Each structure stands twice: as structure tokens, then as C-alpha cells.
Amino acid sequence: MQSEVIIETRNLTKVYRDFWGRQKVRALKALDLEVRRGEIFGLLGPNGSGKTTTLKLILGLLFPTAGQALVFGRDATDVSKNERIGYLPEESYLYRFLNAEETLDFYGRLFNMPRAVRRQRVADLIEMVGLEWAKRRQLREYSKGMTRRIGLAQALINDPELILLDEPTTGLDPIGTREMKDLIIKLRNQGKTILMCSHLLADVQDVCDRIAILYQGELKEMGRVDSLLKVRGVTEIRATGLTPLVEEEIKQVIERNNGHVLSIGNPTTTLEELFLKIIRESEEHPGRRVRGVAEQN
Amino acid sequence: MVVDITDVTPFLEWLPVALLQWLLVVLLAGAAVLLLSWVFAAFRYGPLAAIRLCVHVIREAFVDLIHLSPRRILALAWLAVKESIRRRVVVVFAVFILVLLFAGWFLDPGSIDPAKLYLNFVLTATAYLLVLLSLLLSSLSLPADIKNRTLYTVVTKPVRAGEVVLGRIVGFSAIISLLLVIMGVVSYFFVVRGLNHTHVLSTENLRPLEGVVAGQPAGLFGRTSRVHRHRHKVFLDPAGRGRVEMEQGHWHELLGDWAEVLKKALASEKAEYTFGPPQGLLLARVPVYGKLEFHDRSGQPTEKGVSVGDEWTYRSYIEGGTLAAAIWTFQGITPERFPTGLPIEMTLGVFRTYKGEIEKGVPGSLALRNPQTGKKVEVRIFESKEFVIDVQHIPRTITTADGEKLDLFKDLVSDDGRVEVWLQCAAPAQYFGVAQPDLYLRARDASFIWNFIKGYFGIWLQTLLVIGLGVCFSTFLSGPVAMLATLGTLLGGLFHDFMFRLATGQTYGGGPFESIIRILTQQNMVSEMEPGLRTTVAQTLDQAASVGLWLLAAILPEFGRFSFAGFVADGFNVPGDTVLTYTCRAFAFLIPVFFAGYLCLKNREVAGQ
Numbered sequence: 001m002q003s004e005v006i007i008e009t010r011n012l013t014k015v016y017r018d019f020w021g022r023q024k025v026r027a028l029k030a031l032d033l034e035v036r037r038g039e040i041f042g043l044l045g046p047n048g049s050g051k052t053t054t055l056k057l058i059l060g061l062l063f064p065t066a067g068q069a070l071v072f073g074r075d076a077t078d079v080s081k082n083e084r085i086g087y088l089p090e091e092s093y094l095y096r097f098l099n100a101e102e103t104l105d106f107y108g109r110l111f112n113m114p115r116a117v118r119r120q121r122v123a124d125l126i127e128m129v130g131l132e133w134a135k136r137r138q139l140r141e142y143s144k145g146m147t148r149r150i151g152l153a154q155a156l157i158n159d160p161e162l163i164l165l166d167e168p169t170t171g172l173d174p175i176g177t178r179e180m181k182d183l184i185i186k187l188r189n190q191g192k193t194i195l196m197c198s199h200l201l202a203d204v205q206d207v208c209d210r211i212a213i214l215y216q217g218e219l220k221e222m223g224r225v226d227s228l229l230k231v232r233g234v235t236e237i238r239a240t241g242l243t244p245l246v247e248e249e250i251k252q253v254i255e256r257n258n259g260h261v262l263s264i265g266n267p268t269t270t271l272e273e274l275f276l277k278i279i280r281e282s283e284e285h286p287g288r289r290v291r292g293v294a295e296q297n
Numbered sequence: 298m299v300v301d302i303t304d305v306t307p308f309l310e311w312l313p314v315a316l317l318q319w320l321l322v323v324l325l326a327g328a329a330v331l332l333l334s335w336v337f338a339a340f341r342y343g344p345l346a347a348i349r350l351c352v353h354v355i356r357e358a359f360v361d362l363i364h365l366s367p368r369r370i371l372a373l374a375w376l377a378v379k380e381s382i383r384r385r386v387v388v389v390f391a392v393f394i395l396v397l398l399f400a401g402w403f404l405d406p407g408s409i410d411p412a413k414l415y416l417n418f419v420l421t422a423t424a425y426l427l428v429l430l431s432l433l434l435s436s437l438s439l440p441a442d443i444k445n446r447t448l449y450t451v452v453t454k455p456v457r458a459g460e461v462v463l464g465r466i467v468g469f470s471a472i473i474s475l476l477l478v479i480m481g482v483v484s485y486f487f488v489v490r491g492l493n494h495t496h497v498l499s500t501e502n503l504r505p506l507e508g509v510v511a512g513q514p515a516g517l518f519g520r521t522s523r524v525h526r527h528r529h530k531v532f533l534d535p536a537g538r539g540r541v542e543m544e545q546g547h548w549h550e551l552l553g554d555w556a557e558v559l560k561k562a563l564a565s566e567k568a569e570y571t572f573g574p575p576q577g578l579l580l581a582r583v584p585v586y587g588k589l590e591f592h593d594r595s596g597q598p599t600e601k602g603v604s605v606g607d608e609w610t611y612r613s614y615i616e617g618g619t620l621a622a623a624i625w626t627f628q629g630i631t632p633e634r635f636p637t638g639l640p641i642e643m644t645l646g647v648f649r650t651y652k653g654e655i656e657k658g659v660p661g662s663l664a665l666r667n668p669q670t671g672k673k674v675e676v677r678i679f680e681s682k683e684f685v686i687d688v689q690h691i692p693r694t695i696t697t698a699d700g701e702k703l704d705l706f707k708d709l710v711s712d713d714g715r716v717e718v719w720l721q722c723a724a725p726a727q728y729f730g731v732a733q734p735d736l737y738l739r740a741r742d743a744s745f746i747w748n749f750i751k752g753y754f755g756i757w758l759q760t761l762l763v764i765g766l767g768v769c770f771s772t773f774l775s776g777p778v779a780m781l782a783t784l785g786t787l788l789g790g791l792f793h794d795f796m797f798r799l800a801t802g803q804t805y806g807g808g809p810f811e812s813i814i815r816i817l818t819q820q821n822m823v824s825e826m827e828p829g830l831r832t833t834v835a836q837t838l839d840q841a842a843s844v845g846l847w848l849l850a851a852i853l854p855e856f857g858r859f860s861f862a863g864f865v866a867d868g869f870n871v872p873g874d875t876v877l878t879y880t881c882r883a884f885a886f887l888i889p890v891f892f893a894g895y896l897c898l899k900n901r902e903v904a905g906q
Binding site: 107111 | 361369371375445446449451452456902903
């Protein structure tokens with residue numbers, strides 16, 4: 001049985017018009033998609049493909065020109081749906097004259113949370129995003145990564161069921177990116193539904209269960225990440241402890257069976273993995289140059 | 298501008314009528330907005346869909362209003378306060394202090410009415426600064442939030458558009474109120490300190506009065522030392538009772554014993570005595586106004602006095618040396634209310650057809666008449682004093698020219714507590730000009746501090762209107778445009794009366810279109826327009842425009858009327874009914890303004906381009 005549909009768009013269309021009502025841009029064309037409970041859904045596409053517009057339509061920040069966006073079965077413009085939503089915008093649009101505690105407390109009050117609950121929740125979230133040391137500093141003094149983290153904390157202040165993330169890893173360093181991705185997966189494991197949009201393919205590939213690819217406002221592809229990425233007709237064998245002689249023997253076996261060997265060699269790691277490994281090594285052994293990490297992989 | 302202070306309808310009488318009118322206007326305006334919205338939506342989505350849309354918006358509005366959360370509103374208000382502090386509102390306070398520091402250069406405590414000067418100054422400075430601050434804060438805040446997209450993180454929480462609007466209004470009002478309180482306290486001490494002075498009386502300056510009573514001099518007369526460009530005359534009777542004459546609206550009390558002063562002065566002993574701080578300078582008179590009627594030169598009742606050609610028709614004139622009179626009828630005159638007699642205060646305008654003795658006032662008389670019995674007695678002959686309040690106290694026992702002794706309440710006040718005060722000018726070919734509030738009975742004095750607070754409360758109401766309008770306009774206009782729109786509305790409100798007269802055809806020169814023709818063809822305002830197509834078209838257009846003007850005049854707030862500064866500076870108590878009436882008016886205006894702001898924000902795309 002398929003799980004409950006959390007977000008549904010039907011023929012969702014958005015046309016931006018100028019002051020005189022003339023059409024300027026057709027940002028989104030008849031989008032139909034469904035996001036189900038407990039999944040991480042990625043909206044993927046280059047800049048200007050309509051990802052953020054879709055997100056804004058789902059949040060009710062924009063009104064559709066045609067079609068409908070439903071969240072928890074209600075119209076996207078219904079304010080009460082926001083009780084169960086957390087939203088991290090593309091840039092962390094926060095009040096820079098507040099400090100971290102004040103920021104989270106303010107957003108907590110917008111959810112009508114009682115003071116005691118709010119206080120506990122603020123402390124927990126600040127600890128979760130690792131900003132205890134800077135919680136009394138005004139956000140104007142925060143680095144981009146810190147602002148992003150406090151932005152995420154405000155999105156989680158109400159312990160939402162649905163989290164909407166607009167380019168969640170923008171502006172984060174590789175460690176921050178990894179932490180963000182780990183956190184997204186952790187939230188999914190807690191049963192939350194996540195809709196994220198990004199143009200960073202690696203991020204989407206790493207965390208998303210399903211994706212939709214948008215281009216020039218149109219849906220080009222949608223499905224499970226693993227099945228979409230599966231290259232049919234090519235077989236991959238990964239093994240350890242093979243000598244060059246054994247490798248040659250395998251090659252011959254493949255050719256005997258009318259197969260075609262595309263390549264045999266050592267796989268490369270991702271740059272992200274390499275970088276994180278170097279940082280981990282450096283933290284364990286300060287002052288020592290890390291060598292040959294790649295070879296060890 | 299003269300505020301008609303006699304026209305104070307009791308609040309409870311005014312409220313039901315005003316409430317009904319307000320409901321009617323709000324319903325009509327609501328219906329007009331709904332109709333326009335339907336027409337607009339019908340063009341875009343078709344008539345049936347437009348009806349559905351309108352119903353949806355109304356339903357949503359009800360749901361939103363029911364769900365307004367005080368906690369969220371307070372959170373947003375707190376944010377507005379924080380934002381105001383970040384925008385350095387304190388600077389305004391610094392400017393105010395700076396203005397006060399240099400005020401001493403141009404405020405003359407020796408002027409004819411220093412209290413009025415000082416009070417006018419502090420009230421005006423506070424009002425200007427705070428109205429300007431309210432304008433800036435309220436109209437720039439929301440557009441900045443939309444531009445910086447900080448509003449995205451707010452409206453994606455369960456925050457209703459009404460809460461965003463109300464939160465801002467509450468927040469900005471809170472910060473302005475705080476500033477107002479501080480500025481009020483500082484102003485009070487500035488005024489009291491600025492006006493405070495004392496005089497010294499030297500026994501050397503006391504001279505015997507002419508005349509002898511029982512072998513002794515009739516008394517002593519002298520002048521105090523000169524401070525703030527004035528001296529007070531001092532009279533001492535042989536019994537050792539001293540009196541200080543009023544100068545510049547105040548007098549002083551001696552810090553010492555008058556009998557000792559008399560003793561030392563008679564013994565030619567040199568001594569100096571100091572007076573206390575000024576008395577009667579900061580007042581809140583509670584006047585009782587009468588109904589004014591006129592008699593013409595032959596003594597016949599007439600609707601108005603003579604016009605002396607003043608463009609300002611506020612005052613009407615009575616001719617001297619004739620039977621012309623201005624008659625005020627007062628009600629509720631009882632011995633309990635006026636135990637010592639009738640304290641009449643008057644401010645007369647004088648129109649001279651010949652110069653005469655310019656140093657001296659024009660003679661006039663005051664008479665009291667019992668409207669029941671018709672008994673009339675002349676109680677005062679006086680010389681007019683222009684530009685100041687002339688005080689004439691009529692005692693309870695009056696001796697007529699024939700030596701008859703009359704009791705004020707028994708003989709001159711009717712059984713139902715009415716009395717007529719007749720003012721006549723005695724000098725032929727000279728005129729006294731009067732308006733209804735020019736002569737009143739000073740029943741009692743209210744607390745000045747309380748009156749001062751009322752003056753500041755008026756400023757608070759004005760800032761509230763500005764904040765409401767500023768926030769409302771900023772829900773759909775960009776910052777600078779919202780500011781201009783607010784300013785335009787306020788200026789329109791200042792010309793409210795004129796717009797109303799223009800819309801109802803009470804002005805000379807016709808409406809806007811006829812006026813344009815008159816300007817271009819250099820015709821004066823009262824000449825008949827030449828009949829023809831041009832005139833017909835202009836006058837038809839004017840008729841159409843007058844409907845718009847009338848509506849505009851009905852909607853715009855009479856901004857100037859919310860200021861009670863005139864009352865406070867002139868030393869009159871702001872009637873409680875006036876305060877209550879204008880408080881209700883301010884809120885009656887704010888409610889639809891809030892609703893308009895809510896609808897505009899609710900139906901705009903926050904992330905729209």
C-alpha cells in the first residue's frame with residue numbers, strides 16, 4: 001500500500017506578469033507531482049528551472065496562475081497548514097538584529113508555543129546545530145554557514161511533519177554539507193517528509209529517495225533515484241584481494257561469454273570523501289601532513 | 298485655526314449616533330470594495346468564479362479574525378520594537394533634547410503670555426518629531442521586510458496577515474508611546490523651569506497711596522524688582538493685607554509676613570522680601586459657555602452682529618453708543634456652583650473706526666439680566682483689553698447706581714438657573730467683536746498636570762493614526778510611496794473642512810474645473826461665469842467631482858482636530874467628552890484601516906516580483 005500523500009500539485013502553473021498584466025515569464029508549466037509521507041523528495045534542475053517557484057507555490061508565498069497545490073490535503077494558501085511545516089529558504093532570511101536565542105524564541109512564539117516549551121526547544125535546537133557558543137551574538141556577526149544552521153533550527157522549531165528545504169547546502173563547506181545531508185536523512189528516519197530543491201546533483205543523489213527533474217518550468221523526469229540512475233546492460237563487479245593474474249582471468253571469462261570489458265582498474269573516491277578523510281586525519285593528528293589518503297582507499 | 302470649543306456634545310449622547318453613522322459608512326465602503334473586487338475578478342475569471350472568490354475571501358477574513366492570536370501579535374510587536382531600536386529611534390529623542398537646549402535662545406519668558414509660548418513650543422516640537430518618526434517607522438518597515446525577504450520566514454509560520462499588520466501597529470505604537478512619555482516628562486520640567494522666577498520687594502520702593510483713611514495713609518503702593526521683563530504692582534492696606542497685581546498672567550505670594558513689610562516700610566527701615574514661584578501661570582480653566590445672541594443698533598434681536606469687513610468671519614461686531622448688544626445666556630447658575638459670585642472672563646476683539654486714544658481701551662459695559670423677570674442691572678463699566686483675558690468678577694451682592702442692594706442669585710438669576718450677560722460698547726463708532734467662546738464663566742480650575750497629559754494624549758492619537766495609515770499603505774506600496782500616501786492622507790485630513798465645503802458648494806469660485814477656467818481667464822471668484830458649453834462642461838464635471846470629494850472628506854481623518862495643544866497652551870481644560878470622542882474617532886478610523894491593510898497583505902503575493 002502506498003503511504004499518505006503529503007504534497008500534491010495538479011496542473012500547477014505559474015506565469016509572472018508585469019504591471020500591465022502582460023506575460024513576462026512562464027515559470028512553471030502544468031506540474032503534477034506527489035510527495036508521500038516519510039520520503040525525501042528532491043526537485044532538481046538548473047537555475048531558473050522553476051524549483052523555487054514550485055516551493056513558493058506550495059508554501060503559499062505565490063499564488064498559482066492555474067492549477068492547484070495541496071499540502072496535507074488543504075490549499076497551499078491555507079495558513080493553518082503552516083502549523084505542520086518547516087521551511088528553510090534559499091538564503092537564510094532572518095532578522096539580523098536578533099541573536100540566535102531571540103530568533104528561535106520569536107519563531108516559537110509565532111507557533112503559539114508556551115514559554116517553558118519554547119525555552120526547552122530553543123536550547124535543544126541550538127545544541128543540535130552546534131551554536132551554543134554563539135547563541136548570544138547578533139546574526140549580523142554570523143558567517144554564512146552559521147546563519148544557515150540557525151536557519152535550519154528555525155525551520156525545525158515546531159517539530160514539523162513536513163520540511164521544505166530550498167538549496168539546503170548552499171554556502172556550506174564540505175563538512176557542513178555532509179552534516180546537513182546526515183541531518184536530512186536523520187529527519188527522514190524520524191518519520192518526517194522532506195521536499196528539497198537543489199541544483200547540486202551530488203547532494204540530491206546522496207539523500208533523496210525520489211526526484212523530479214525540472215527544466216524551463218517543465219517536468220522532465222520523476223522517479224526513484226536508484227532506479228533512475230541504474231545503467232541497464234552494464235554489470236559492475238567490485239572485489240578486493242585480486243592479483244593482476246586473476247583480473248586477466250576474469251577478463252577472459254567475460255570475453256568467452258560474449259561480454260565486453262569496458263574497464264578494469266581501481267575505483268576513485270569522490271572529492272567530498274577525500275576531503276572529509278583529510279580533515280578527520282588532521283583532527284586526529286594535528287600538525288602532520290596527511291599523505292596517501294587516496295591510495296589507502 | 299480656532300477649534301469650536303463650545304461645541305462639545307456629551308460623549309454618551311454622541312456615541313450612539315456616531316456608532317450608527319460609522320457602521321453605515323463602514324458597510325457602504327465595504328460593499329463598494331466588494332463590488333469593485335467582483336468586477337475586477339469577473340473580468341479575469343468570469344462572473345461566477347468571481348462570486349466564489351469573493352465569498353472565499355470573506356469567509357477567510359472571518360476565519361482569520363477569529364484566529365487572531367495575542368501571543369503572535371505580541372511577538373510581532375516585540376519584533377517591531379526591536380527593529381525600531383535598531384533603526385535608532387533614540388536619535389529623535391536626542392534631537393528633541395537638543396532643540397530644548399537651544400530653545401532658550403528664542404523663547405522669551407518675558408513675553409505677554411509666556412506659558413502659552415512655552416507650552417505651544419513643547420507640544421508642537423513633540424508632535425512634529427513623533428509624527429515624523431511614526432511616518433518613517435510605519436511606512437518603511439513592511440516593504441523592507443518584503444524586500445529583504447525576512448517576511449518569508451514569518452508568513453510560512455501559522456501567522457495570519459492580520460497579525461502581521463496588527464503586530465506592527467501595536468509595536469510601533471508602543472515605542473512611540475514610550476518616547477512620548479519620556480518627552481512629556483522632560484517637557485513638563487522644561488516648561489516649569491523655564492517659567493519659574495521670583496521677584497524681590499524692597500521697602501524703599503513702597504510709597505504711600507494718595508488719600509487718608511482715619512488719619513492714616515490709605516495704604517502703600519510699590520513695584521517688585523524686574524525679572525523676565527516685568528514687575529508686579531504691590532498694594533498694602535493699613536491693616537497689613539498685601540496684594541500683588543497680576544502681570545503676564547500670573548502673580549506671586551510673599552514669602553514672609555505682609556504686616557512686617559508694612560511696619561518696616563512705615564518706619565522707613567530698609568528691608569528686602571522675596572516672593573514665591575509664579576502662581577496662576579499654568580492653568581486648566583473649566584469654562585461654562587453660554588448661548589450667544591445679538592441685538593442690533595435699535596435694540597432688536599438679530600441673527601448676527603455687524604460685519605466690519607474682516608475676511609475671518611469668526612467674530613461678529615456690535616456698534617458702540619447704540620442699543621446693539623451681545624447677549625450670552627448661561628444655564629445651571631446656582632450658588633453651589635458659584636459660591637462667591639460670577640467669575641466672568643472675556644477676550645474681545647476691538648474694531649476702531651477712528652484712532653481715539655490708542656493707549657487706552659474702548660469703554661464698554663456688562664449687565665446682568667434675569668430672563669424670567671426681565672430685571673436688568675449694569676454691573677461693570679470697563680475698558681477693553683485686547684489679546685489678553687479680561688477678568689471681571691461679579692460678587693453675590695450687587696449695589697445698583699441707585700444704591701439698591703441686589704442678591705445675584707435671588708434677583709438676577711431665574712428660578713431655573715438662567716442668567717443673561719449683556720455686553721455693550723459705550724464708545725460711539727467703535728465696535729466690539731465677539732464670538733460665542735469669547736465670554737465665559739470660569740467655573741473652576743482643573744489640574745494642569747492632568748490637562749498637560751491630555752495634550753500629550755492628543756499627540757498619541759495623532760501618531761496612532763499615522764502608524765495605522767503607514768502600515769496599511771505599506772502592505773501594498775513600496776516604502777517611499779507608502780510614506781507619500783500617508784502624508785497625502787494626513788494633509789488631506791488637514792483640509793477636511795475645506796474639502797467638505799467645496800463638495801457641498803459652499804465655497805466661492807465653484808469646484809476644481811470651474812476654478813481652473815477662472816484662473817486661466819483671470820476672472821475673480823464671485824463673478825458670474827459666462828454661459829456656454831465650456832461653463833456647462835466644467836460645472837457638470839465639478840458636480841461629478843464633488844461626489845468624490847464628499848466621499849474623500851467623509852473618509853479622511855480630521856487630523857488637526859486630534860491635537861489638544863490649543864486648549865493646553867491657552868490654559869483651558871480639555872473637556873473629558875472631547876478626549877473620549879476623539880479617542881473613539883481614532884479607533885473608529887483605525888479599525889477599517891487595519892482591515893484594509895489585512896486584506897491587501899492577505900491577497901498579495903509576498904514573494905511576487
